[in-house]
Amino acid sequence: MIDRIWLHPPLAIARLGPSPVPCDNYSWGPSDLSPRGSGKTTVVPAPTLDLAPDGTLTERMPEAVGFKDDQGGWRPVCPYFELHGTWTTGGKRRTGPLTEAVLTEFGLTLADLRWEVAVANLKAHHYTQSDGDRVEALTEVRGNDHTPRPLAGGSPQGVADPLLPAGRSLPLGSVQVPAPNAALPELRLRFRPGVGAVYGPTDLETRADGTDYALPPQRLILNPDARWCGFPLQDTSDDPRTVPGGLFAGAEIEDKNESLGLVDDICDGTVTASLPGGLEASARIVVSPPDFAPDRRPFVSLADGLADRVQRADVKDPAYLADKPLTTLEIRDLFERILETMGNINVDVQNERVRDTYGEDLDGDGVNDRGPLPVPEPLTGVLLALTDGGRRRHRRYVALEVLEDLLREQPDLIRRVIREPVEDTPDYLDGRMPVAMRGADAGPLHLTRRQYDLLTGWAASLRENTEPGS
Numbered sequence: 001m002i003d004r005i006w007l008h009p010p011l012a013i014a015r016l017g018p019s020p021v022p023c024d025n026y027s028w029g030p031s032d033l034s035p036r037g038s039g040k041t042t043v044v045p046a047p048t049l050d051l052a053p054d055g056t057l058t059e060r061m062p063e064a065v066g067f068k069d070d071q072g073g074w075r076p077v078c079p080y081f082e083l084h085g086t087w088t089t090g091g092k093r094r095t096g097p098l099t100e101a102v103l104t105e106f107g108l109t110l111a112d113l114r115w116e117v118a119v120a121n122l123k124a125h126h127y128t129q130s131d132g133d134r135v136e137a138l139t140e141v142r143g144n145d146h147t148p149r150p151l152a153g154g155s156p157q158g159v160a161d162p163l164l165p166a167g168r169s170l171p172l173g174s175v176q177v178p179a180p181n182a183a184l185p186e187l188r189l190r191f192r193p194g195v196g197a198v199y200g201p202t203d204l205e206t207r208a209d210g211t212d213y214a215l216p217p218q219r220l221i222l223n224p225d226a227r228w229c230g231f232p233l234q235d236t237s238d239d240p241r242t243v244p245g246g247l248f249a250g251a252e253i254e255d256k257n258e259s260l261g262l263v264d265d266i267c268d269g270t271v272t273a274s275l276p277g278g279l280e281a282s283a284r285i286v287v288s289p290p291d292f293a294p295d296r297r298p299f300v301s302l303a304d305g306l307a308d309r310v311q312r313a314d315v316k317d318p319a320y321l322a323d324k325p326l327t328t329l330e331i332r333d334l335f336e337r338i339l340e341t342m343g344n345i346n347v348d349v350q351n352e353r354v355r356d357t358y359g360e361d362l363d364g365d366g367v368n369d370r371g372p373l374p375v376p377e378p379l380t381g382v383l384l385a386l387t388d389g390g391r392r393r394h395r396r397y398v399a400l401e402v403l404e405d406l407l408r409e410q411p412d413l414i415r416r417v418i419r420e421p422v423e424d425t426p427d428y429l430d431g432r433m434p435v436a437m438r439g440a441d442a443g444p445l446h447l448t449r450r451q452y453d454l455l456t457g458w459a460a461s462l463r464e465n466t467e468p469g470s
Helices: 100-105 123-128 302-310 312-316 318-322 324-342 347-358 385-398 400-409 413-417 449-461
Strands: 002-008 011-015 026-028 043-045 048-051 057-060 080-089 092-097 114-121 135-142 149-153 170-176 188-192 198-201 220-222 268-275 279-288
Touching: 002 268, 002 279, 011 188, 080 100, 080 268, 080 279, 114 149, 114 170, 114 188, 114 279, 135 170, 188 268, 198 220, 302 312, 302 449, 312 318, 312 449, 318 324, 318 449, 324 385, 324 400, 324 449, 347 385, 385 400, 400 413, 413 449
Parallel strands: 011 279
Antiparallel strands: 002 080, 026 043, 048 057, 080 092, 080 188, 114 135, 114 268, 135 149, 149 170, 170 188, 268 279
């Protein structure tokens, strides 16, 4: 019997895109660390699954990775969810992907497999807390139904002023169950996100008079009497859920300070698979905008955030730090991503933003201890002195031998130049890395606690066998 099922992956991120062709699969390749190389990682093609409208599934190896095309622009990222389980057959316990053959062995068919996908866009509701501003979609499909199913977002009816009136819907993407075949027998579901469109109230032209906001008539479908349309900014001034503020269209219009009522087709939710006998498995789906720098990785990723919550104590274990090959690989990966982030940021512009926002002397004591970085004299032919210098310096640190020597010579360097992740950091602009970068909570951006503790522990281990005073 099948005694347990789960979905792989348990969390997937889809990316919006108007192209009808999904993005090909790819993986991170080796870093280009040659003497004249870029010092950055590369992306290389990986086996990709193509799903036809009739449910036919095929596999191919792309010749190159393309993120945009001339058919619509950005290609959407459309993740698959694969059903796995454990079962006993012939006295042996087995684990792996479920297939139609496994279902047949236990008297089940594809029709017995039920998929349920529930997604929502609650950004407007997050601000207003009005039930009518919820945008939700739910679809159910059996394992033998291979036609695409739209996710039509709607608002609850029977409440005051629903954002989407009866008979209107906001497209939040679609799902499709591939037909298993001999080459690809696994049971899957594919999620396809929206195209990246924005929708507004039917009276947007009047509301947005004198602004650059304009939408095609077919996207003006929202109820102008909904709470979200005209929601005043001052209602959120003391609400920590809306920090940082001004994250909606209309908040930046002088003398208006209210929402224009725009909503996009981003959503998130759950994917659930169930079999007779009470077996059920769930996974999370999150939709995000296109990755405008797909070959550059952030130094703090979603995986880092999750690891910080469930594996933070690992790096405090002496046995973990004693595994030098493992910790060295983690540190190298971190500094490679720092270099990639540096390659994606104009530090000079960020520094000037800090100067314009906070001035030179925040304390009024004549000392610029929290202000912007001093701009060095640029080299001949170099326009962005801070950016160029930062990239050159961090490129050296990817060669860990250079970093190791530096940390042996200056044991306090990390604590001196890298911002520690602490609550209520008093100085946002204290000159420590990462400089002039703020997090989503409007506080200073920093490494995760796990990253910081690993880095300081690894650095301390570099001096364990050095001569005293050296």
